[in-house]
Amino acid sequence: MAAAVQQRLSELLSPLGFQCEPFLIGWYNAVMQPSFHLQYPDDTLAFVVLSMPQMFEKAFKPFINFSDQKIEAIHDFEMLPNRRPKVLVQSAAHVAGAAYYYQMKDVQKNPWGEKKMYGVCIHPRYGGWFAIRGVLIFPDVQAPSLEQKLPVDCVSTDEKKIQVLERFNLHWRDWTYRDIIDVEERYSEEQKQYFATPPAERFKLLGLKSDCSSMTSGGNQQSTTHGAL
Template identity: 55%
Template sequence: MAAVSQLEGQVRGFLSDFGFEVYPFKVAWYNAVLEPSFHLPYPEETLAFVVLSIPSMFEKAFKPFLSQQRLQRIRDPIDECISYYLTLLKENLPNKRLEIIYDYELQPNKKPKFLAQTAAHVAGAAYYYQRKDVKNDRWGAEKIFGVCIHPQYGGWFAIRAALIFPDVQVPFLQQRPPTDCVQAEERRIQLLESFTFHWQDWTYRDIVEVKERYSEEQKSYFATPPAERLRLLGLQGELRESSHY
């Protein structure tokens, strides 16, 4: 128990300095709520963490990363940034076998390697609101997407990765439910409709009172089409130069 608490402290202590939050979970909790095709292929008592980026990540991790990496070819700046810091974490835990699954990774059958919102929910990080959480379903055949809401940051965060420690078994780990911060039926309907039909206007993110939001610079970055983000950051010319090296 003490060794696991120490490991959790190391992971959280390292990543929190860069604007990340981590929450532990057992593989069993995740697999229990999903069909077998989405199961994580580890023993049920295996320790895992879900990694979230909070608003401060942009200033604490992303911008410093860009300033350090300017002469390298960056495929997707945010993805590369997350990979950079999680790889640093791995290097800081040389005696622990750590496997990292990123939110964008796919299985050979094109299904996600892990369902990020489900992981956040079972780890107690953020409540995953879905259609089934509304009693008076009025949408008929309409496709309604679920969304996680954080008790402090609302929708102003992102789920980035799962950290798996295959050699660490935690049969004693107690599950903590996520905070249900959108309890009223009409608010849940508002949230799901706002996320499904109007996600680009940011309003679903403020369904609860929040501690911190994305800065205007950060909002501008994420609102810009991916193909134009490098130009927004002033990196387009430098990346063309770097292709010669």
């Protein structure tokens, strides 16, 4: 069942510029504090959804319809009433093997002391030129035999890991953290301009009226929330 669901998702989303990688709820909960646990059985199938550079041109807001499957979607920006994020998408991407979530603990010689440095996911093909859009959970599908794959550690040196964390935390607006490795594809100039423009002014770029407030405002960073393994 897990393989069939993944195939159907790929058939729908890959042509639109999305990547979906499966994971089990237990993998995610195992690396999270109890307050962040997702309340499903450990062997429940889920997918982390990433958007690739071509998503912008191919499908700005795609719609997924699984008529014969119960599916629960959690967007990266959704919050609980206590203002905690519903899901930490960077951790989900890491446990699914979709992208490596680099954090301070991955640096052998910490140059920052007690200063907090947020982590960042790097994709082995697209570097930082992607976004983690959310998680799809299939509560009726249990897949205890699903094999976990490790994310590719593509930022291999300590120096590079320090560099990507500093660029992401201190200079994320200049886009340079996204090119910490050689990449296959980057955002188009139109997409970069869109995400670099203040949200209230973005509609003019697409020829839309300013009351279209439902359109996504993400893109400068991979997610509006930060995860922690």
